[in-house]
Amino acid sequence: MLSFAAAPAVSGEPAIGWSFLLPGGYHEGEAPVHPGASWLARVPVGKRWELLPAKIRSTRVEDTISDEPGQRTGVAIASSRKNAQALLRMPYLTPGPLEVTDNDTGENGALIEADSPVDIRFKGVDFRIGTKNKRVFLVKGAQRTPSRN
Template identity: 40%
Template sequence: MTYRIYPEQPWTDCSDEADASSVVTSCRRSSGSAPDPALRSFLIAAAFVPVAAASAEPPPGGWQLLVPGVYHGDEAPARPGPGWLALLPVGGVWRLEPAMVRATRVHDPLLDAEGDKTGIALSSSRSGAIVLLKVPGIGPGKVDTPAMKFGEGPKPVSAGGVPLKVRFKADEYVIEGSAHGIHVRNGAAGTLLPGVSAGGPDSDDSASLLWAGDLDRDGRLDLLFSYSGYNRGGVCLYLSSGADAGAQVRLTACHGGVGC
């Protein structure tokens, strides 16, 4: 798996460009913030995959989660459109702030011939955003979080490892890895998280708690997990609203890349 740091670029005033080598949407003037250069991107591919300039088909329900970074052309939207919210820390609290998202065609070093640009670089007008969301029912504003220091990095969850205990409001959530996956419990009720696997000594898969808080503002904990493995990596969002009876959360959306 290959990671690249997204280069800092100025924002410019523009509209959708006709040039297929540089598709840019939702731009603004250069007085705004540049993309956070510390955000990692997933640019991962198999060498035998044919080159294609098409952008990704939106998942069922449309794009709801994006992670800033550089992707193959079929792993991200070429035109993200309006209505995105950036999740980021502001003055010691976490907030969802309206953001403009830009998708720029870039050279994919693993797939493109010289001069071709089939990759997509995603960035936003909000420096420091860890993810970008466009989920029905979730609006801008302050987001309640547990007393955890997310700035210290993701918290790994491994099979047989020490469980993570997260106190939020009057509840204590226990996040624990096993050979079967990652479980989230609140009292007797528990949920096995789809889409992620607990790390282990004999596994290429790993997952970490990236962030936790009340995104949908229903008083219960929502989760963001980063995952990686052989030929894949990304982030998954789990919301408490809409979860099945007895379940803590439901898988809402994932965004990442695949390849080698």
């Protein structure tokens, strides 16, 4: 599970936490055993994407890589929403339609690989997403997201 503190919505407020999961199997410690409430699922609706409220199920399963027969240290994450591709929880994120890039990246989207940035167009503006030193960055014109150590 990716879980980070994001910038506060109001200056002086504490940072807000967010979580991101993909449905599927995880090793112990990579996904919550008790994911809690307030999740949104990114799901296809017709020819667009939407964030819809979802219940997340977490089940202990045998980790085929590290478990002995009969052990169940792995975690399987599933959504109550059929065809959910991503599961998100963030305090200011709300359900509804998503605006997506102008690019046709195919069914699985564009893959970001080391030293091979992806150029996208969103609302008529060009962006570049890339990696350097195992960190992801976003570039818009002369602006670039800061690196975090």
